[in-house]
Amino acid sequence: MTELNNLWLTETIRLREEHAGPLDDLEANRLARTAGGDLPTRIQHRALWLAERDGLTNALQHWLQGARLALIVMAVLAVISGAGLAFAALGDGQTPVNVFWALGSLLGLNLILLLSWALGLVFAGEHGATLGRVWLWLSEKLARDAKAAQLAPALLLLLQRQKLNRWALGLLVNGLWLLAMLSALVILLMLMATRRYGFVWETTILGGETFVAMTQALGALPALLGFSVPTVEMIRASGDAALNIESARQAWAAWLVGVLLVYGVFPRLLLAWFCRWRWKTGQARLHLDLNLPGYAQLRERLMPTSERLGISDAAPEHLHQIENGSSDLPSDGALLVAIELDDQRQWPPQLPKTVSNAGILDSRESRHKLLEQLSRFPPARLAIACDPRRSPDRGSLALIAELARGASATRVWLLPAPPGEALDAARLGDWHVALQQLELPFADSAPLNWLETGHD
Structure with a gap:
């Protein structure tokens, strides 16, 4: 069991007691006091014993198995979606490829959702919750354990205290989109390696110089990585018909791959790494909030005032005096x-x-x-x-x-x-x-x- 799992089960027990009333915990309290340690440690010992007794530990394992299966399902869907983007962008090779239409098919939705996620992260902190809710719902369904339903709310509450929800969701969202972009890139390369494509650009209201400027601007960063950019003559000539020149086809293909890599794959890769780094550092700071009523009321039961931790105050001059049999009530037994x-x-x-x-x-x-x-x-x-x-x-x-x-x-x-x-x-x-x-x-x-x- 990891530290996160221990805290997770502890929070789940707190929620159960908050909604259903105190559990039968005399044995758990006694074992926690025997184990010793500070109050958070004893609360965890108590909660883990109760979780084991009530089947929550097994439910957690089932939930984690369901979560992994849900993640695999979503990853497969992301790979299929990325492949679909590549097929939609290039077509069957029977007709020339409109380069900017293809680029919009490959990057348009990705960039719109990327911008939306970034704005949501800055202003709300919870964007991407739709994918997160889908994953949590699918995890519960695949877990097939009725007790696992209590785990998801406890996890969300635990993570919210350190604002880790945004980074967990960010890792999920950017990781899935990274898979989609990598899948699109691989399929794009496979199609270009096995089919002959011609590239054109078409417009009704824009001038040719606009496409020249856009092509060169988008190709500037890929060019730093060694990807070729079509020359001005190639760009202008492609506005009339697909050039039946091998160098032109290769230049357009390299430009398209470079733009997809730089503006599609790299941003998602860097954001997924950043979210994972923030998740790891934030996870190390997770702790129990002892001010919550469910934990505060455990203090006296787990660390009573007569706790055997040694004498820390000055000894009184006189010990407690005892007057046996001072009550007026009859004693018996x-x-x-x-x-x-x-x-x-x-x-x-x-x-x-x-x-x-x-x-x-x-x-x-x-x-x-x-x-x-x-x-x-x-x-x-x-x-x-x-x-x-x-x-x-x-x-x-x-x-x-x-x-x-x-x-x-x-x-x-x-x-x-x-x-x-x-x-x-x-x-x-x-x-x-x-x-x-x-x-x-x-x-x-x-x-x-x-x-x-x-x-x-």
């Missing part, structure tokens, strides 16, 4: 809760029937929900499972203290390391010191007997 465990642990353990499982607190919503429950129905005994591989920062200790205030008696269970890992002795010592300052009992073994019976 036993409860086990865990704080931000990763997916390496099997949770919960097998519990006695009298012990309830409050799950894993890994988001602000889950914390608030449990604290509200404790305020209304305080348990007699509460065990809080913590992963001592994480640092005991003040966010964790504040949450433990707040939970402990909602129970008559609280114990902290410092979980053992997963198989094959060892706990950091210094970090485990930090936990012991912090919990002693909180005046909370703690244990390295499961306090299940205490939860069930109230004693060890």
Whole structure:
């Protein structure tokens, strides 16, 4: 998967949640927090996991396959169109070729659309959208995946932020026209190599000197590349009838090929290269817009205030004070809760029937929900499972203290390391010191007997 594809899937997930509501993402959020990194990285981890689960990753591959097939179809049509221009310009060789009519057939539509694209690029930035919409529509049809329909809008929104649409469309438009012009050039050369053509110019209202000046002006740039230009005598003589002179036929043929190459092929080649360069440089600057509501609301879930990134502010003089059993409500039962465990642990353990499982607190919503429950129905005994591989920062200790205030008696269970890992002795010592300052009992073994019976 490329970085563009990752951003694309992330944007697709955002659009899905914006239109259909939040997805079931508890597991995705936990895995993203475990992977670490900054917020954009975690948002991408979350989105890629959800995309894989919901089939969007496969839909993207199907869409890309459809896009390639659509591009091949359009390229074939461009080649056929270019060949048609060449056949229309030269004809079957039975009658002389009107050079300026032939030139108009070869370059007229191309130059009009080229000018239109350039003006649209300057004033609107989105010209060429018709070809782009055709390509997107054909890509979806060829993908044959219902979920792929969500991908095209996400791609357009993602590219619009860096104004890359114009360069992607420009590369598509100029690339297809380049193929058409190259096809016309090749067919033109093949026809001239296998048939004998005579060249004339005809007019009713223009004078002969006008055609002489136009022919020499158009042939000036091709002449710099070595293409011959008919002499003034040849041009004037061709106004009466096609010259049956080999040098004249070759001069007109070289002039026609040179003009097509310089004014038809080269501009499209340079513009396609320029658009590709702008696309590549702009693609490297693509990023998620964290100010969008869909991403902003993920901040607390993926980077909660109790994030284990070390202590960055000055330590308070006094830690949170705990007053167990201070509530006037009767307390009853036993409860086990865990704080931000990763997916390496099997949770919960097998519990006695009298012990309830409050799950894993890994988001602000889950914390608030449990604290509200404790305020209304305080348990007699509460065990809080913590992963001592994480640092005991003040966010964790504040949450433990707040939970402990909602129970008559609280114990902290410092979980053992997963198989094959060892706990950091210094970090485990930090936990012991912090919990002693909180005046909370703690244990390295499961306090299940205490939860069930109230004693060890």
